[in-house]
Each structure stands twice: as C-alpha cells, then as structure tokens.
Amino acid sequence: MSSRRRSSTATIDPATPVEPPKGGLRAPCPCGSGKRYKQCHGRLRTGTEFVSRPFEGLPRETDWVAFREIVPAATMRTRTTDGTEVTFATVLPVAWPALRRVDGSVFVGVQAADASSDASRDLAAALDAALAAEGPGPVTHLDARTSTARLQDRLDLSVDPVVEVHEGFDFWLDGVLDTDEGSDDPAAALAPQVRASLERANEAVVPTEKLTSADSAYWARIGESTHLRWIISTPEDAFLDALARLHAQRDEAGAPLSTLGEGTRFAGFFRAYGLVVPVWDLAADATAEATEEPLAAFVERFEAALAQTGPLDGEARRARAGLLSRQVTLR
Incomplete structure (x- = not known):
C-alpha cells in the first residue's frame, strides 16, 4: 500500500x-x-x-477478519469463559453493536462502528453490554473507553467457533422481537426501523459462500463478476515469496501456476487487520462448488512453495516485484 x-x-x-x-x-x-x-x-x-492485528490469538482469526471485511451475512457461534452461548453476526439490525433477544440469546455485530483503536476491545465491550442487559433489546450506544477487556479475555479459546454463511439477513427475525399473536408473517410485528433495515440489507446482500478447500476462503458474485478471496495468516513476505515462485512457473497451457485454472487470474491482494487477503477473478459463471477442486490444487502448490527456503531466482524476483504492484482496494 x-x-x-x-x-x-x-x-x-x-x-x-x-x-x-x-x-x-x-x-x-x-x-x-x-x-x-x-x-x-x-x-x-x-x-x-x-492494534493492527486485533484478532490474533482467537480461534479462527482469519474468519474474524472475513466477518469484518468481506462477508455480508454470516454468524459465528461460540461461548464465553463462563459458558454462555453467544453469536457474533456480521451485521445486526440498524447496525446495532449488540442485541439481547427475547429468548435470552446474545448477538454481537462484528461490523458495528469502531469505538476505539482496537476492534477486539470494541466487540468485547459490546458483548459485556449485552450480557449485562436486564431485559431484551438492542445495545444502541457503545463507549469502549470504559473497558480494558478484549475478546481474548472474554471468550473460551478452547472452543472452535461454528461459522455459517447466510443468503440474507432473515436470521435476524428469530427471537429479535415478539410477533403479533396469530400472525403468519414474523416481520409484520417488527418495529418499522428494523423492518426497513432488514429490507435494505437483503436487497444489497452479495451472494457469498464459504469454501471448504481452504480455511477462510470465500466465493462471491459481485454484480457480473465472480471472485475468490482467501484470508490467510501466512506472514506477508513468506506469502509473496511463495506466490512469486508459482507466478513464475507455467502450466501446460502456459498459464501461471498462481491462477486457479482456465478463465481465472490472480487479481492482487490487500491487507486487513494484519493479515494478507489474496483475490482471484473467476469466470463470471463459476460456481462455488466448481471452485473447490482448483482451489484445493492451488493450496497444495502454495504449501509446497512455502516450504522452499532458498533465494528466489531471477524470474521469481521479477514476478514478486510485479505482485507487489497488484494491491487491490476493497472499497
């Protein structure tokens, strides 16, 4: 950058x-x-x-970054150090920092506005506020300056969070507010502000799927374009060296080994919360399912390249210099 x-x-x-x-x-x-x-x-x-890497030390650090930066509608279920179940959602209605539902469950919005310079502390403050609430309702204001706790202090680090990507934000409806007795439409009883927020969010949601061939790899269709974004914890220099080795090599069709097969190209990378996020352009009609196999093959090539410790040859050095210029802007 x-x-x-x-x-x-x-x-x-x-x-x-x-x-x-x-x-x-x-x-x-x-x-x-x-x-x-x-x-x-x-x-x-x-x-x-x-704090440049606020989620370091948390299980699924890469997914925390994905929730903050690239995934529109998803939830991550885990529990606190005292055993309380909690769900972290990418976004909550009206961008609330947190919410205690009528069934007592606690939700925290990962993409809520920053209250400090440490995203982990902000989310811990939102979690604490929801847990301390006497009854159901949203946390609408957050001042993280009054707290020094971080998620690393509040969450049970032995628990592997369960990540689920949703097609939209209808998961907000379950237990958000009581509905009219006898109503067939759960959204009918929602406060107008919440209903409007749900409608806007569903209209703007980007189709996204979490792939299984690599941790924290997400397929997304944005308009007429299809992309793969992979959040990795590999240090940036090691990532660039390994990718440069692959980019300097060609497959039988003459394409760099840094691609994911025919009709794809390595578009570049960006940095988010201390981690590197490489991005590939896929064929416009490429499905998430069809991307799994070529991604798995790339991961195997990438890990082999990471294992090489010798200096880069001339072709790889030139490839590395070119890769450094491919830094993409997320927004």
Missing part, C-alpha cells in the same frame, strides 16, 4: 484532540497527517493505541 505524504498545511498539534471526520475512524485525520483518524488523533479520543 502506498505511503501517504504528510500535508504541508497540517497545523494541529499531536496532543490536541480532534473531532472524528464524517467518514468515520478509518477516514483521513482532519489534522492533515495523512494517517487514518484512528491511527492518529483518534488515539487521543479513544484512549487506546491502534
């Missing part, structure tokens, strides 16, 4: 609090430093240092 230049007009002292920009904590800081607000003056506001 290209470095940002410091603005020559920046005049705000680093110790002076600055209100967050309209674009949120990830937008450029108004002080003109060129950094994101949460990495700059947002630290003063939230009272925390920026």
